[in-house]
Amino acid sequence: MMFLWRYFLFPGLNSRIETQKEEIVFFFFEPNSFSERHGCSDSPGLPLWRALSDTLPITTNLLIRRVDVDPTCPKCADCHENVFHALVLCTYSQLVWHELNLPTVPAGGGSFSVWLTFIFMNFSEGDIRLAVAALYYSWRARNSAVWDGFLPLPRRIKQSAKAALQAWTAVHHTQAAVADHTGAQADSEQHQNMSPKCYFDAGFMPNTLKSSFGAVLLSPDGAFMAACGGTLSDCFSPLMAEAEACRITLTWLRGKGLDSVALFSDCSQLCSYLSQECSIRSHAGFAIHACKALRATFHSCVVTFIPRSDNALAHTLATSAFSQTSTVYSDSVPPNSISALLH
Numbered sequence: 001m002m003f004l005w006r007y008f009l010f011p012g013l014n015s016r017i018e019t020q021k022e023e024i025v026f027f028f029f030e031p032n033s034f035s036e037r038h039g040c041s042d043s044p045g046l047p048l049w050r051a052l053s054d055t056l057p058i059t060t061n062l063l064i065r066r067v068d069v070d071p072t073c074p075k076c077a078d079c080h081e082n083v084f085h086a087l088v089l090c091t092y093s094q095l096v097w098h099e100l101n102l103p104t105v106p107a108g109g110g111s112f113s114v115w116l117t118f119i120f121m122n123f124s125e126g127d128i129r130l131a132v133a134a135l136y137y138s139w140r141a142r143n144s145a146v147w148d149g150f151l152p153l154p155r156r157i158k159q160s161a162k163a164a165l166q167a168w169t170a171v172h173h174t175q176a177a178v179a180d181h182t183g184a185q186a187d188s189e190q191h192q193n194m195s196p197k198c199y200f201d202a203g204f205m206p207n208t209l210k211s212s213f214g215a216v217l218l219s220p221d222g223a224f225m226a227a228c229g230g231t232l233s234d235c236f237s238p239l240m241a242e243a244e245a246c247r248i249t250l251t252w253l254r255g256k257g258l259d260s261v262a263l264f265s266d267c268s269q270l271c272s273y274l275s276q277e278c279s280i281r282s283h284a285g286f287a288i289h290a291c292k293a294l295r296a297t298f299h300s301c302v303v304t305f306i307p308r309s310d311n312a313l314a315h316t317l318a319t320s321a322f323s324q325t326s327t328v329y330s331d332s333v334p335p336n337s338i339s340a341l342l343h
């Protein structure tokens with residue numbers, strides 16, 4: 001039915017309809033469709049397209065179909081009932097709209113579809129929701145007058161509309177949050193798959209505190225791009241060596257002009273600290289803080305923990321770097337120490 005209400009509301013202006021407007025109409029006027037899409041239950045409603053196409057079972061329409069009914073409006077008994085009167089113009093409906101305190105809608109044009117189009121085109125998102133909810137409960141009130149001889153106070157319509165909107169908002173926001181999270185996750189995975197991969201590792205000798213690092217950059221499909229390895233200034237812990245290795249690797253990658261990169265480390269502690277907001281008051285903490293600042297300069301820089309067996313390239317490079325007197329950079333041709341490990 002979606003195409004129907006779109007057609008009646010905005011012929012030629014479909015691109016201006018936003019998702020939330022569709023959702024709110026679904027919620028109240030196509031509840032079965034809404035339940036299928038969102039897995040929540042709701043009472044049966046009134047197909048909006050029937051109101052817009054003037055085929056609601058109001059008294060004048062029933063008379064046209066040769067049903068023997070009194071054409072008088074069951075709510076105000078002042079005049080014959082039609083769709084525009086039933087939902088908008090009736091004294092009772094006017095009291096409902098007054099309770100809602102919504103912006104004034106010109107009643108010119110004389111049809112419900114023109115009136116509703118004005119609301120959808122000019123009201124804020126929140127006011128559109130409230131208006132649609134009020135239409136739904138106004139229609140229920142009208143049916144209650146016909147079948148039960150009972151007309152609720154206009155204030156009750158406002159209360160019911162607001163309560164239903166709260167329920168709708170809870171469902172809608174939950175769905176939106178899940179969709180956002182899934183979207184962000186997919187986006188992150190896509191970046192990771194399309195970015196160059198950088199494996200890095202640190203070497204640390206606890207007796208002498210001598211430390212080293214190795215970093216290997218591969219293309220997204222695993223081809224060698226560049227590598228560097230060298231010694232670090234003395235570190236006081238393996239974590240500090242890993243953090244320093246990370247900092248120097250990020251500086252090297254930044255210098256190569258990379259905007260997105262996927263980092264891999266076999267130090268779970270470092271990966272954990274890099275993903276946390278908390279600060280660590282230690283030498284390692286300073287290096288980790290510098291790593292975070294450097295990471296923030298990339299468009300995408302995801303750090304992933306991998307087992308040491310998967311980090312053989314960087315580990316070998318870091319180990320062999322202990323014997324170097326300066327940092328060695330290799331572009332396009334891999335260093336001898338790791339050439340056998342590349343395939």
Ligand SMILES: [Zn+2]
Pocket residue numbers: 073074075076077078079085086089090091092
């Ligand atoms: Zn009336």
